[in-house]
Amino acid sequence: MKIPFLGLPDHPQAKVALIPVPLELSTTWLKGTKEAPLEILKVSSNLEFFDEETSLSPHETFGFFTFPVEELPLDLNSALIRIEELVEEALKAKFFPILLGGEHTLTLPSVRAFKKFYPNLRVLHLDAHLDFREEYLGTKINHATVIRRIYELGIPILSLGIRALSEEEFSEIHQKKLSVLLAKDIWRSFEEALEKVSAFLKEGPVYLSLDMDALDPSLAPGVGTPEPGGLFWQELLLILRKFVEYHPVGMDIVETRPIPGNPFTEFLVGKIILKVSAYLAERKLEF
Amino acid sequence: MKIPFLGLPDHPQAKVALIPVPLELSTTWLKGTKEAPLEILKVSSNLEFFDEETSLSPHETFGFFTFPVEELPLDLNSALIRIEELVEEALKAKFFPILLGGEHTLTLPSVRAFKKFYPNLRVLHLDAHLDFREEYLGTKINHATVIRRIYELGIPILSLGIRALSEEEFSEIHQKKLSVLLAKDIWRSFEEALEKVSAFLKEGPVYLSLDMDALDPSLAPGVGTPEPGGLFWQELLLILRKFVEYHPVGMDIVETRPIPGNPFTEFLVGKIILKVSAYLAERKLEF
Amino acid sequence: MKIPFLGLPDHPQAKVALIPVPLELSTTWLKGTKEAPLEILKVSSNLEFFDEETSLSPHETFGFFTFPVEELPLDLNSALIRIEELVEEALKAKFFPILLGGEHTLTLPSVRAFKKFYPNLRVLHLDAHLDFREEYLGTKINHATVIRRIYELGIPILSLGIRALSEEEFSEIHQKKLSVLLAKDIWRSFEEALEKVSAFLKEGPVYLSLDMDALDPSLAPGVGTPEPGGLFWQELLLILRKFVEYHPVGMDIVETRPIPGNPFTEFLVGKIILKVSAYLAERKLEF
Amino acid sequence: MKIPFLGLPDHPQAKVALIPVPLELSTTWLKGTKEAPLEILKVSSNLEFFDEETSLSPHETFGFFTFPVEELPLDLNSALIRIEELVEEALKAKFFPILLGGEHTLTLPSVRAFKKFYPNLRVLHLDAHLDFREEYLGTKINHATVIRRIYELGIPILSLGIRALSEEEFSEIHQKKLSVLLAKDIWRSFEEALEKVSAFLKEGPVYLSLDMDALDPSLAPGVGTPEPGGLFWQELLLILRKFVEYHPVGMDIVETRPIPGNPFTEFLVGKIILKVSAYLAERKLEF
Amino acid sequence: MKIPFLGLPDHPQAKVALIPVPLELSTTWLKGTKEAPLEILKVSSNLEFFDEETSLSPHETFGFFTFPVEELPLDLNSALIRIEELVEEALKAKFFPILLGGEHTLTLPSVRAFKKFYPNLRVLHLDAHLDFREEYLGTKINHATVIRRIYELGIPILSLGIRALSEEEFSEIHQKKLSVLLAKDIWRSFEEALEKVSAFLKEGPVYLSLDMDALDPSLAPGVGTPEPGGLFWQELLLILRKFVEYHPVGMDIVETRPIPGNPFTEFLVGKIILKVSAYLAERKLEF
Amino acid sequence: MKIPFLGLPDHPQAKVALIPVPLELSTTWLKGTKEAPLEILKVSSNLEFFDEETSLSPHETFGFFTFPVEELPLDLNSALIRIEELVEEALKAKFFPILLGGEHTLTLPSVRAFKKFYPNLRVLHLDAHLDFREEYLGTKINHATVIRRIYELGIPILSLGIRALSEEEFSEIHQKKLSVLLAKDIWRSFEEALEKVSAFLKEGPVYLSLDMDALDPSLAPGVGTPEPGGLFWQELLLILRKFVEYHPVGMDIVETRPIPGNPFTEFLVGKIILKVSAYLAERKLEF
Ligand SMILES: [Mn+2]
Ligand SMILES: [Mn+2]
Ligand SMILES: [Mn+2]
């Protein structure tokens, strides 16, 4: 089923591709992220399409192409393969892909596809959680282990906003010398944190993985595990701007969980897509 | 985490064992059945423990033992193995097991365990759906195929209340000569349907699998796929009475989906447990 | 705060008085009945004021007077005294009082006031529960004991629709020879049940206490303890008609619990008020 | 924005056209019917496409074409003109149109379009309300007056299921000799009512206008004004079968109001579309 | 239907008049603002009446008069005329009127009435949106065009908090030299923004139009289009204080949309009324 | 019914005791705090058990013991006596007790028990309200008077975060020279406020009473009376750290009100418990 972003027909020279990924096989507490891609696209037609910060209308100058919302296989491996195919398809077509989750696990196949096109890919990871467990409830690939699986591909990662993690994950930070900016580091000095982000972004093509629970729950209540102390809107905008300033190649927005009767978080995801696209359009980036 | 049924301590000579099975790996539309076992047990202390139909208090004369609510493995096969172990454990301890789902898939490992104790086991299947697909979204074992997998074990099945099925499932009814009482058959004559149930029950030890969507949505709104035209309370009671009259050995109650702020369906499941237990107690059954 | 029934000004010759009683001091599970009187009055302006069964518009031919919604004392005894005062005031003014609860406990002071005006008062009690405990959670006067307290005043009671009660309450039915029509009696023969109601109503002036959980939860979901197997709309109408046919003197409608976003039960209470008033108007009753 | 019914591509020889009409300009109490067409189409992919009553899969043998969900003008007259255009377009293309509301007002422009193709058109009107006011809140065309406006076009109407109306509307029934089957008439004898429906249907081409509040609220809770005492599922099916038996030319399904978190009513509308289509397919009707 | 603010009887020398305006004819996404006036008044009795910032109890020293909640005509023009009449009535009675919306469109007739009493009226407009479209969905007067219609009356306007607007509206800011403080301007320096507000307020009598979506959605979730990056509580209080400091003549609070089960936004509106009234009382203003 | 914190078995050398207190007898507006203790414990197993701020896992190094959730008597005095007993029991067993409310009234019996063990006890009171009324709705002991009743025991109190109080309460602050930090004082300078807290804490053993409405509603929406302008997460953490730095002896967390479908506030309470426990563990406190 195809529900185009903003309710508009696909732009003939679209530069941004939206890839709905209704994956939900490993959530263990509050369920519902599977519905998020559909709901994000559904409410997006209520957005104001113009961005007053850049004075741009990215739907005109830049253009969007929306992939259909397709039912994924129930078997995890088959689902991951299908996601990897979709991302490769988008990259071959020279799009800047934005995946709409769905659970965080989808970042693994997405990053695998990107790495074929950008061998020295790096990942900027915004999240309340480190997602760096060795395994979780008996399986190796799920939303709680996904960043570790990406780390094992030899991809440099900077994790930002972390404020809930296990003792094992915490000790890995020191053992493996992971690049992590805890929420409390950001509280101490957002400017310093932003500088570390810049230093990381400078080194090569970057994929942004945005777990919506990185944001403060007052801004994004519709997530599976709302942790207090997250990023606020203006902080997010500054990070997104930084991301676009260097070498952005694609991103995902994951773990949105629609709350019946309160579509604010889905609406916000649409707004984030427009913001990133406006920043990209401003820099007249090609992919 | 242990939440005892009715909020009471386990009875020392308990005859009924409640086994929470928070399995949810294959739901594709409205999610949340994973929370059902916990919520059913949580609200059960608000039930009136006495049954005025039989003039019995099954929690005293018969007794309940509640298994803990345990987090199942995320890997389907490991989860099924664990469920089979739990049911075997309950059967070895001479309980009448009642599994609380969770998705319908759990009936497969449950029936596997029962068949070891009752080689000529038969299954009475109450559902709005036939759950007899050959495969669903690329996998063989899930809530839409579970009855077919049980059929393939050579277990006789009577399916009752069916009012939503695929063309393929419908043609299998004739090809495989399945015993099916469609909802429309029940509407025509509930008495005739009940006689067919009796005929089926007579033939040997019976396991009852109650998908809550067999009931009319006005009675049980908290399910994943509410289909109009289901069983009403008094019809259900007559079927449960019949089930107990012959050779009942255990049952499951599956596909409950808690609706925030409306715990009526979970409360109803507790009431069904009490009703079946009162009927069992009345007949002074031993297992 | 005054919110007039149907949103209309009080009728100068009003015959029916609506007395909001936002009492909630003893609910133990799903709370919220305190808000019911306000919400019932608030939604009532959306009712169609004409009754097509009697071809009457009771708001014109009969008239309504609405008491203000007043905050009751937190101390139970003071609250009961205040309720008794309000009912006496209404009876002195020759109204047919309809109390809008609030928890069932309010029936005790209401009946006390009525008994002063009708010494041979009898009570027709529609409920899923017998409310006949000797005590509940350490107190003597609450929603679970209220009918016993009324019984102790020597008032004849017929309880109807009962389908959830304790073992102790059940044994009292036989010991005290209570008049009780269990739900299962009504299922067997509604006609027979209605005859027993008539026989009871014939004997003197009757006060009707309608606990909304007497109704089937599919009809009245907004209650604190929804029990399957209750009365349906047409059965309720027949009972209300019977009630009006003999010697009705007043009534209460209790235990409504507003569900946010689903005001159907409050709307239904308004409809019940209109129905009773139309039946009263048809018989041109004076009080 | 196009969301195809059942999530399937339009059938090349589709016989049924689904026309979403998100009209909501005159609702006065519970709002939200504007979202209904979108939500009905969104959840429809979760329906079982096969109909076990007729053993047909109407999406294959008959075929569906879905019009896009388009934003209507805010000016009522412009909106009505646009709806009339859409229906004419569908009729010219030889479709059996099913309009998905949206408020009941849309029946006026729809019937206007139909009357051009079927000069002796008649309307079977299922509703809890007569919708026959002369005016409502100062305007002539709205959900409370729509049937009167159609009556004034000289179109014969049979209204069925009525259980809430104003005194003025009630007196019009006698003055204008309207054909009305009140809910209480149906309660007395559904068979007799069905015969009167047959007699009406025999006389010419019929358009069915189904206000979802005609159904019992236990079956269809998602409406703006839920009135107890409505039609049940099996009664509705019998009426739909009758409708198809004679000379059906099109229909609308209106006044659905999505309840956040409880999509049962939208799902039911999808099921009604499938049922009618299966009945049409069975009779191999051409338009 | 009259529901007095704070649940108190009207003050005999009331200085503030609350005018409920349940207008909702042009909302296109999340509906429900029509219910807001009723709900705001309903929950207001739960407010603490005393203001600790000014050490004043405005309900005593200043006094409130509440207009009834009246059903408006469905025809937009008639509704606007009625609103204008109500405001004129309040102004003639020397009240400081506070209109409670309802959709933003009501500001047009309100300002028209004020202009008759204050020919050099100016409007301070707090909103996430500019509401300055030339037309919207085919009509000239609605919530998306209302500020432009007021601009065309020659009334000076300062718009504050804007963070969602169309390209056309954005270009009008420059062409028409509109006074606009975008949200991003406020983020850069709230102090500077407040100075510009002061400069604007100095020039003459001011009407404040407060669209609740001007506030941050974390503070006021109950609106139709929640945009991140809005005003916080302390910022709003500073603006309200400034407004009262110069020449305040009246205000409206619009676009509140009640969320079932979460009345925080309606409660907040009540608190805003108390705050403004306390500030007015502190300055002992006469009107 | 026992639901252990974090879903873990009680620690054999537990230092922190969690005491669920489902007291709700005097709430007058939004009800539901009675369910909070159960829901807080239920969701706590979804917390990350490790605290990254202190690098400690308090469930291992410190240990939790959870009291069962027991139904309290309906009679207020009996309920208060039972709560006092429970707290004494915990203090005798050398626990650091954390009571989980339930309405604020429970602080009175809790403090009475503590005073027996710590005669020079002082109370740090975080709240939006002063709770210092002489009486409320005719009773002396309830959530609106509880702090005054504690004051009358001669216990020094510092109230912090107050932003809603009655005129009478406000005048008592001056007459009785109460120690109160209004929300507006905190806004002016959080650092200064924190110094006053330190000065208070230095003087002796301190009991912390945390009314969840002290927090900003954007952080803790699930309360009975959400007042804008409250404490944010990092401010709360600084206050909790201060509390632990001096002489902490126990605490309560009250007035949580579960919102169906949005368990964020209950989850937050669990997080607060972990934070306080980690701070206590870090200082290796004994009790
Ligand atoms: Mn996360
Ligand atoms: Mn994550
Ligand atoms: Mn099923």
Ligand SMILES: [Mn+2]
């Ligand atoms: Mn099933």
Ligand SMILES: [Mn+2]
């Ligand atoms: Mn009851």
Ligand SMILES: [Mn+2]
């Ligand atoms: Mn009762």
Ligand SMILES: [Mn+2]
């Ligand atoms: Mn209708």
Ligand SMILES: [Mn+2]
């Ligand atoms: Mn209608």
Ligand SMILES: [Mn+2]
């Ligand atoms: Mn706005």
Ligand SMILES: [Mn+2]
């Ligand atoms: Mn606006």
Ligand SMILES: [Mn+2]
């Ligand atoms: Mn408080």
Ligand SMILES: [Mn+2]
């Ligand atoms: Mn408090």
